[in-house]
Amino acid sequence: MAKKILIVDDEVHIKMLLEQTLEELEDEFEVDLYTASDGEEGLEFIRGKRPDLVFLDIMMPKMNGYEVCRIIKDDPSLKDVKIILLTAKGQEVDRKQGLELGAMMYMTKPFDPDEILRVSKELLEL
């Protein structure tokens, strides 16, 4: 069954970058890539499609990444959704807050595409 990966970011270029990076996963997995431009759209998708992995930006219009994270964490039916927070915020408190809210990973921008690939593979194999 194809793995569903959702990218939630309001920056078009970052979405493109992630898409292009994650396309390489197709060598090993059957991957369906989806994108969303803000928290609400992302959350709607997550509820509807139950993706395996979500790259979630924190600073987004309408609903920020922390809120999305909190809602997913509070919904038992979504407990299998793995979240990687991607953010330009690099402070220790942000990291802690993100992990407390149940995110699997916290990666700061700018990120290394190879690192993204490595982490995604690990999480999808779990």
Place this chain on the structure above:
Amino acid sequence: MAAIRGMSLFKKTGLIVFCLFGVIASLTSAMTAWTLYGMMTREYVSKGTAIAQSIAGASQEILLNRDAATVQSMIDQYLDIEGVAYVFVVDADGLVVSHTFVPEFPPMLHEVRGLKHETTISSLVIPPYGRVLDICTPILAGLAGHVHVGMGKELIMAYFWKVVFRMQILLFFIFWGCVGILYLMMRRVSRPLGQLTDFARKLAAHDFSATIDIRTRDELAVLGRAMMSMGQELALLFSEMESEVGKATADLRDHMAYLAAIIDNLADGLLVVDVTGAVSVINPAMREFFDLGDTPCKGRSPARLFPEEVTAMADRIRRCTTDVLSAEIPLARGRTGKAVGSSIFAETPDRQCLGGVLLIRDITREKELDQLKTDFISTVSHELRTPMTSVLGFSKIIRKKLDRAVFPLLDGEKSVEKPISQVRGNMDIIVAEAERLTELINDVLDIARMEAGEIQWRDENVSMAGILHQSVEATRGLWEAKGLEVEVDAAEGLPMVRGDRDRLVQVVVNLLSNAVKFTDVGPIRCSAVREGEYVRGSVADNGSGIDMADMRMVFDKFKQVGDTLTGKPEGSGLGLPICRQIVERHGGSIWVESEPGRGSVFSFTIPLAGLEPLVIPEGASAPCRGAGDAPGGRARTSPLVLVVDDDPSLIEYLSQVFEEQGFTVCEAANGPDAVAVARSVLPDLITMDIMMPGMDGREVIARLRAMDETRDIPILVITALSGTEGEAGDMALVKPVDDATVLEAAEALLRGKAYGAACIVLGGHRECDLNGLRVMCAGEVTFATAEEFWPLVEDGFRGTVFVSSEVVGEVELERLARLDGVSVIILPPFACRG
């Protein structure tokens, strides 16, 4: 006059003189009268005798002739002599011959018989003569009879009384004369005395204008002069004193006015509370901060005037704490204040506590600026990082795609070989520069955040050797790529330092990567040694070194010093300034020693752990006491209990119960403090009240459970709220509690933690099957060999040790079993493979 009359001295003297005079007068008159009486009596007797004898001598013949008429005429003439009452003559037979009695001879005289040869004297009472001395002289030895002469005694008595009377009259006059003289004398003495008394009274009433005028030439005058000069002296002293006091009062008034002016014009709000907690001083700024207007404040409780935060602080500082408290406090009209409070102690040897002083500064503007700065950093962070992500990410993807998909297609095409290698080189440059730019952005943001105080510093005991090792590992890629070697030399038994491990690693990594950058042959040496109250970490290289002139600049921002031999080194130039920020934040210093061409040694010092007092979170009082080691350290010998309750007496009670058991006790009186203290000291057990003002116990527990470092701390709820048992915490007791129950519960929880928290699997086999046993290892599971195990235990490990059956023989099981808080489980042979 009245004064004199009123004088008891005068009265007393008068009385004594009166009595004395009376006695003398009585005795004198009695003596005189007695003597007079005796003398007159004798005179009468002799007179009477003479008369009797004269009659007896002259009347012998007459009597013998019985010539009564002659006798009669003879005796009659004697009646004229003073004092003679009667005369009569009797014959030898006792018959009266003649007598002078009128009208008749008293019969009682017949009884009186004379002697023959002697004159006899007898005292008789004969009416109407009264008392009479009867002198009887014999005539011719009684042959011719006897002559009786009666001397009237009444006359003597009349004389006697007359004399007495005169004498009394005389004495009376003498007495009153004496009294008069005495009075005059007394007045002469008592007038100056009265003057002295008046003078003394006036002096006592501070009337220094009074004078004494004593003109007598005696001791009183001397005394008067002495008193006058004393009065003048007193007047002088008094006026000096008055002027001194006046001056001091004026000074004091000026000083008070000065102080009051300072206090009133202070831009900061000032509040002073006395030991009872009542407001004693408040300045206009403080009134303005809390919109108090002209509300009377003095003597009132802060609780009626200020918000809860101020009241809580005021309450804490009045309790004579030596801590300086600080907290952010909401002011009126949405402003924010920073309050700093401390107790006031008198500058006396016993340092009496006078209450507390609270200073509040309006930091609204600073907060806004701070927020602006934070927002700026946050925005810049985001705005720079996002495009950098695209640049770096896409360039890497492009490079990869070119390498994998495009260039292979063009393989062998001679015409594009050069462009391809150029494109490759250019892509490498883009990626490298993007990475350098990213590093610069990271460094700039890092230092901006440090300077803005945005960084949250952890405060824990860390090992410098560990930091060196971790940093060397982290930079392995760098130095291995350059073919260098790194040696680590950390002294044995190096004490722990206090700090933020990640930040200290950042320092050493920075120093190491610098060293790698400037060194071609190596090796690079990392070392750590103790230096007094610090541990010094050093990174030494034998690279290009730094010029003297440059050495001062290397820690400045954007000052990069280059070396012509190696070309311009890459880097932001912010690494060392960041290192300096971090080291200085830890209370240490950083410096470099270098010789161009022979290498550099970068050294920094970090204070030892346990030297500084426990860092107390803002607003919390000194929370810990007890027999145990310094709290906060990981290696504790006694359990550390955090007691949370808003009731000070219950805190005191529970603290004593735990202290008696040898536990170290930390205290927190409200929710926010509890969270702060728990995070800073990481207690082994927390007792939690539920009903607390502000943040209640449930919320505190929820917060503690939400944080990694405090999640596993067992919590014993002690609450007055029955029915909440089991709702929060690991165990609950309902107030009132007794010490035995509390200790039993606490120990059960501590045991549970110790046995359930951490596990060591002894034998070093990662293949050991812990299924089913994992439940006992809520905490981390460590795999260790027998050699690695004992140091862990000595480091304070408490928990469960699983011993694989193969290594049972190598372990001193008895020693293990004796350890407190360590339980041993021997795994069956099939549990471990390999």
